[in-house]
Amino acid sequence: MTELGASNYGQLLAEVKQRIRTAQYEALKAVNKELIALYWDIGRLIITRQEGETWGKSVVEQLASYLQTEFPGISGFSTRNIWRMRDFYLTYHADEKLSPLVAEIAWTHNLVIMEKCKDSLEREFYIRATRKFGWTKNVLINQIENQSYEKTLLNQNNFEQTVSEDIQNQAKLAVKDEYTFDFLELADEHSERQLEQAILARVEPFLQEMGGMFTFVGSQYRLEIGDEEYFIDILLYHRLLKCLIAIELKIGKFLPEYVGKMQFYLAALDDKVKLPDENSSIGIILCKSKNKTIVEYALKESNKPIGVATYQILSKVPQELKNQLPAPEQVAKLLEGF
CATH class of the missing domain: 3.40.1350.10 (Trna Endonuclease; Chain: A, domain 1)
Known part of the structure; x- marks a missing residue:
């Protein structure tokens, strides 16, 4: 078997590196979708139970405390974040267009859009833009504060x-x-x-x-x-x-x-x-x-x-x-x- 020439090796290395990066990106997307699905389900379960029972804030606080003890290596189960999961589900569960889109962007980005945008079309604009342009959280905040939605329309x-x-x-x-x-x-x-x-x-x-x-x-x-x-x-x-x-x-x-x-x-x-x-x-x-x-x-x-x-x-x-x-x-x- 002959040895690879320098140019052929360079091409092989570039292709392998690109394949690794693609796999890493796809893995991150899969992890993010699963995380969003988890938070969605937690929000749904809380809403479902609240419909049939009288729950005060203390129940969510107890749930947060239990989850943090049970899963010490996993972040994201603070009382505040669990309330956000509830609000997240409430905001999007009846919206057939936006509910599939929210899994395409990170949880932190979803929180920014949910809290700063009150109109569903405005939310759709920023979700799609974040997905397409790969905006970081800070860039997304800047775009919203600079009113990119209104200025584009x-x-x-x-x-x-x-x-x-x-x-x-x-x-x-x-x-x-x-x-x-x-x-x-x-x-x-x-x-x-x-x-x-x-x-x-x-x-x-x-x-x-x-x-x-x-x-x-x-x-x-x-x-x-x-x-x-x-x-x-x-x-x-x-x-x-x-x-x-x-x-x-x-x-x-x-x-x-x-x-x-x-x-x-x-x-x-x-x-x-x-x-x-x-x-x-x-x-x-x-x-x-x-x-x-x-x-x-x-x-x-x-x-x-x-x-x-x-x-x-x-x-x-x-x-x-x-x-x-x-x-x-x-x-x-x-x-x-x-």
């Missing part, structure tokens, strides 16, 4: 007219109405160059705030057209949509002429950079402020997929905008592609 784009139907919902979920860049440590007054440099210095949290499915392609991305040079501020790639994302940074209010410039960039990207198996490029115009009516008119006749968003160093969605969220049935349909 309020986004302004022309995707219904410019994006193929099979990826339309995914495209809508890929662009927010507003982004929070509190990690950039920028002063209120800053130039476009300072904004770009701050983003490049913190690319990882920037990509996370953008949605988690983006990879960085380049900054000041050069396009040569008709012996002239043009530069796109930031170019990303969306792994799920399989398309290039051109981002233009503007430190002032949105102006209608920005759409024409973005259309020019997208046409050039599709002609010169896009690969044959990729979808058409999408543009995001990122401004400090915008008038929604002006944006609507500016995008109306655009033949390229463009979203217009704002950015804030710190922000909250005003109550009047919350009242403009799409109808629940529209939100449910949108989340089907998440």
Whole structure:
């Protein structure tokens, strides 16, 4: 039997390592599903017994004490956590859509969503996003506190007219109405160059705030057209949509002429950079402020997929905008592609 060459051995090692990582990941998922199922059943048993008997808080406290004594090497059986199991079952047992999804994310993530989100559609959004993007607990908390759900549903784009139907919902979920860049440590007054440099210095949290499915392609991305040079501020790639994302940074209010410039960039990207198996490029115009009516008119006749968003160093969605969220049935349909 001949010895493996260095290149063949390297390939074998890489394949074995990948297989081990895959097995570890699948094992962790299986353990998590079993743990969620256990907590679900404990919550169900408590609810079932409470329906037929008069139980006070002391019974759960006694149960917690007994379980901690009986299973000393297993954590998670504190009085507080057992009450959470009860609330967990109560919250989701009648929801046919969400009850299977909760097993897809960790218990700590479930607790955050259950306690911080009161609407079932909002919970569905964060459960699906956590599962898809692999958010840590802290990232999830940050996304909820920055109101990613509302900002995604309020986004302004022309995707219904410019994006193929099979990826339309995914495209809508890929662009927010507003982004929070509190990690950039920028002063209120800053130039476009300072904004770009701050983003490049913190690319990882920037990509996370953008949605988690983006990879960085380049900054000041050069396009040569008709012996002239043009530069796109930031170019990303969306792994799920399989398309290039051109981002233009503007430190002032949105102006209608920005759409024409973005259309020019997208046409050039599709002609010169896009690969044959990729979808058409999408543009995001990122401004400090915008008038929604002006944006609507500016995008109306655009033949390229463009979203217009704002950015804030710190922000909250005003109550009047919350009242403009799409109808629940529209939100449910949108989340089907998440």
